[in-house]
Amino acid sequence: MDSFKVIENIRLSESTFRLRTERPNVPIKAGQCFSVGTKELGINREYSMYSAADDDFIDFLIREVEDGIVTPALGRCKPGDLVEIGGPYGEFCLPIQAIAEDSFVFIASGTGVAPFHSFIKSFPWLDYKLYHGIRHEDEKYESDDYEPSRYITAVSQPANGNGERITSVLSREQMNPESHYYLCGNRQMITDTVQILRERGVPGGRILMETFF
Ligand SMILES: Cc1cc2nc3c(=O)[nH]c(=O)nc-3n(C[C@H](O)[C@H](O)[C@H](O)COP(=O)(O)OP(=O)(O)OC[C@H]3O[C@@H](n4cnc5c(N)ncnc54)[C@H](O)[C@@H]3O)c2cc1C
Structure with missing residues (x-):
């Protein structure tokens, strides 16, 4: 897991936010997901990439789960904060x-x-x-x-x-x-x-x- 800066964190609905981070410097396919968390928590969850494969940032679309462990912490992240990201993983991709x-x-x-x-x-x-x-x-x-x-x-x-x-x-x-x-x-x-x-x-x-x- 490496650390990446949060670029922006925007509420798209009452319960859901779009978290934009720096992009890991690795090949990424649309449909893949990443393991994401905060250093303080030391716990990660998987999130699908929401942005285009060739964007120079990564967007995640995350629903804040009431009483959840990771999503409230990610929801509080501000531009400049560091988040831990591993991946990409998965083969939910287009042929x-x-x-x-x-x-x-x-x-x-x-x-x-x-x-x-x-x-x-x-x-x-x-x-x-x-x-x-x-x-x-x-x-x-x-x-x-x-x-x-x-x-x-x-x-x-x-x-x-x-x-x-x-x-x-x-x-x-x-x-x-x-x-x-x-x-x-x-x-x-x-x-x-x-x-x-x-x-x-x-x-x-x-x-x-x-x-x-
Ligand atoms: C491959 C993969 C990709 C994923 N991509 C995304 C994504 O792009 N966006 C996203 O929001 N989530 C995604 N998830 C779900 C995510 O990994 C977490 O399970 C979710 O964010 C809850 O984390 P938490 O630590 O806040 O909750 P936890 O403390 O783990 O609590 C989990 C509890 O919340 C319930 N729960 C989990 N997710 C939701 C939800 N969305 N709505 C209502 N209840 C829920 C679970 O059933 C469980 O009871 C993905 C999961 C997988 C396996």
Whole structure:
């Protein structure tokens, strides 16, 4: 683990912040994650990269977990503070040969949208559809970065009370078995989504998953 300076730390919703740090001087692929923590705590957690692979900084999109150990400490970090970063790790990446020709369906809950934001910023020509399950309206983090026709949300706890889960939206959608399906977020969403995709004839080999918790 090496130490890197925090460049900025911005709240994107009541519970979620975007932490920008110096970039480790190593090759990084969109979709990979890092181990991140503070020296004082001596404990790290994994976070997916939210920024583009060739940005000269690294962004993380982090939900502050109530009573969590690491996220409140990262949420308090200020520009100039040092954070410990190890990595990158993981293979939740796009197949390079398919990026130009194939279509991609990204399905996220909450901050599970982070690797998809990184894909879309890294490969702006990507043919994608992004389904994002969120609890509240303010969790459409930086949605201007997505083409409106490609970004579909489901808000489970909206102010008006008529909530919907992203899995309900998916149950009504057409599924192309030729597309590549990437799922990221909480375990329950991933389990339910895999079942929907398999029932619609999407082959298991076309489904990739990253479970956050
Ligand atoms: C490969 C990988 C990539 C990850 N990338 C991200 C990321 O980009 N952004 C991100 O916010 N998290 C990400 N996580 C989750 C992250 O590693 C931590 O688990 C999370 O931040 C909680 O840390 P903590 O120390 O504050 O909580 P802890 O003290 O570890 O408490 C964990 C408790 O909080 C619950 N919990 C964990 N995450 C959440 C959450 N997001 N919402 C509600 N409850 C939660 C757990 O079920 C558990 O009960 C990733 C996890 C993995 C395995």
